[in-house]
Amino acid sequence: MSAASSFVWQVPTRAVCGAGALHGLGPETAALGGVVAAVVDVRAAQLPPAADALAVLAAHGVPPVAVHEVAGPPTLESVRELAAALGRSGADAVLALGGGSTMDAAKAAALAATNPGLLDDPRWAAHGVVDLDAPGDERARPGLPTLLVPSTAATGSELNGVAALRNAGRKRLLVSGLLAPSTAIVDPALTAALPAARLAEGGVETLCRIVCPYLASGAALGTTDALAEALAAHCLRAVAAACGAPASDASRPARADLAWLVSVSATQLPGLGREPWGHVLWYLQDAVADLAGTAKGPAMAALLPAYLAEAAAGGVGARWGTPGRLARLARALAPELGPDAHADLPAALARRLEEWNLPADLSGLGLDGAAVGRAAADTHRAWGRTGLLDGVGRGELAGFYHRARRFPGATVTPAGGSAPGRSPDTPAIREGR
Template sequence: MSENSFLGKPFALTLPGDIRFGAGRAGEAAGLAAAAADGGGVLLVTGSSDRHAAPLRERLGELGATGTTVRVVGEPSVDVVREAVGTARAAGVTAVLAVGGGSVLDTAKAVAALVHNGDPLDHLEVVGHGRPLTGPVLPWIAVPTTAGTGSEVTRNAVLTAGRVKVSLRSPAMLARTAVVDPDLLRGLPRAPLVHGGLDALVQLVEPLVSKRANPVTDALARQGLSASLRSLPRAAAEGTDDPAVREDLSLASLLGGICLANAGLGAVHGLAGVAGGMLGAPHGALCAAFLPATLEADLVALRRAPDPVARARFDALGPLVTGDPEAGAEQAVAALGDLVRALGVPRLDDLGLVDDEVGELVEGALSASSTKANPLPLTRDEMRAAVLASR
């Protein structure tokens, strides 16, 4: 990659004020939430399992912080968020503590944003009015129990509205503290482990080639990609008994979240976001299914409209992905395709895509917010070719 790729190019970084990473640190979250509540109540948002939330709920009680629990099962929707906001308002909570996967964190983030800011449709992109948040946002503490979305360090919440996935977005929605404890991955079933790991992988690859990339996200994405490629295949084959594997996967997810929040994503996520609303398939599986063919479409576009900086970024993937210092973009794309197949990622047809939905998927992806950060615009035919090759 050219050392002058960023000459004269301004950039900004937006991060939570406090990130705490390390085995055993989840226990700190209750104290942080109680302090954030400042004498008020805490809304505890968690998933269907109480395994990781129960100790924190007990600790909240010991600290004198009234706790109200909301459980999130499945993808967060506008209606799910509305109900949770109603619960938070009725309880008069002054802080939110989220313990769970990406759906839990996104729900908590949306609730914290909306308790004093009206209805989701007032602020949602695409399907809503997209108005900025003007009222206060509740402080919230994020404790991810999976490794994939990086939602603990992003400033948007992805919600389902009908057959569409859209974002509620504001810098004010960043967590007050993100507590990332790799030990919470112990015993995670293979499917969410692999799907989350693939989501993190794509969230490291796309920012590296994004037209919004910057020197800081480059450094973080390289570190995260190395961790992901080192430990994701091991986790898929052996589970997460090895603490080094848990640490790698958690780090990849955290760094992927920082990178996507500050450098954007690309057409892979543009397609996966639209397909997720249409098919209801796991987001990480969709990202992985689209990854090889969409990167190949990017290379086709680069041959159509040469861009030396974008080409250098793609070529820089070669050594990172393959370990071969002489490898370039084509070898990187091939290696990523081999990894996706080795991990048993289903193709789009197996995930439920039918012929009549291809056009809708292509049109939605072309206008998706993630696609705007793609290294260069894809034509309708190039996007369609990526979809068809992923089937």
């Protein structure tokens, strides 16, 4: 994807992508409904490209919108309030602009607006995942049409059927094909103001969405494997290029590539035929991000080398990957990471993470032994019955986290220094998914 390219891909979301895609916000919004409610992240809406696009909606026949500002991770209660507000406004479509938290809140509220009992489902008080498409469930009604505009290079919420909400202090994943947005607009102009560290975090999240299902696969799938390998290598290349000069015109093609890689990985296209809950690092990072007070990207980066080493050793009953799969991935990534990747992919990737100022083990996030033990307990309690963590004991999780705390070859942050992934003058920015 180059800076000048743009195209539409129905997946089933209508995806309008490329430089200048935001110019189509007016007609794309008008096509969805007559009364549009906007759910926006305040900071994202102040970006000049976003502000300009929102300002001209009326010129395309979109009446003044009711704007609902969001801040922080969505909760069951905040989504309930947003759904009620949508009902009072008479909205027949929802426009969301922001990061994962904003888009997740909008998707969940749009579905809850037409399914009054959705947020009272008893599964919200149980473990992990609220799957509305589970066999035997009464089929939910379609939600209000949604148009999502991501302002970050990470989440992929604009093209998937998942929303993360908190209930009683714990995260839950709401899953349904009905959550898939009607339209997504992906424009690299919205990531032009992101610092290199944020672009790198998004790239790591995207890389993990690609390689985790790949490694955990029990069998080779020719086309799917080839696609995942190519996308993983291209992801490393795009992040390196985008981080070189993130705000410059020279980095625009790389930012465009990264924006599209985020969206493609979110559709699960690189994992077709794989375990649907095979993104193990999402579950493993959740408690780590909470305890460290950081976003998902640094938490995944801090766990990734140890996770790859687990696959190299055939650990955790080979549930998370096998040496054979890791060796194949190493061959695919060696052109980007160097020949050392063949001999030790975890170490080669750890070095690359540190070049991007991201942590390569849990010590880089400042977690001590007690915090690591707590992360294992929290992960087992919240996600121990989910996907590839189903059947993994608390002791196995604790062993993995402790190995991830001091990964060989990772740089240990000096006492009083700043942790990788967070510069001394930049506060951590929480992303709620």
